[in-house]
Amino acid sequence: MAKFQLQAGETLIGKGPMSLYQKQGLTQKPFQGKIYVTDKRICFYMDLSGTVLMELPIGEIKNFTVGSMLFITKVTIQSKQGESYPLTGFPAKKLQSWLLQLGVQKA
Numbered sequence: 001m002a003k004f005q006l007q008a009g010e011t012l013i014g015k016g017p018m019s020l021y022q023k024q025g026l027t028q029k030p031f032q033g034k035i036y037v038t039d040k041r042i043c044f045y046m047d048l049s050g051t052v053l054m055e056l057p058i059g060e061i062k063n064f065t066v067g068s069m070l071f072i073t074k075v076t077i078q079s080k081q082g083e084s085y086p087l088t089g090f091p092a093k094k095l096q097s098w099l100l101q102l103g104v105q106k107a
Helices: 092-101
Strands: 012-024 027-038 041-046 052-057 061-069 072-079 084-088
Touching: 012 052, 012 092, 027 084, 027 092, 052 072, 061 092, 072 092, 084 092
Parallel strands: none
Antiparallel strands: 012 027, 012 084, 027 041, 041 052, 061 072, 072 084
């Protein structure tokens, strides 16, 4: 099982339990895990397997949007390659401030 580790010279900004939604057939399925935000990248690790479902260098993030999903705050990170990473969970509001702190634009 993979475990998140800081790279040399990297500083952890924040972390917390979240769900990442990924396309499964015609629907999006939530995967439980933890998000890690550092001064160099954003990572999402699944709880059960430790699988890395998202690892984006800060320079590859285009922007983020904020919406809601059944009264739950949803933060969607957009990569410069056009990939979307919708996330929900307790630290959704903190995630927004972490992204803004890193200079990621809110769309």
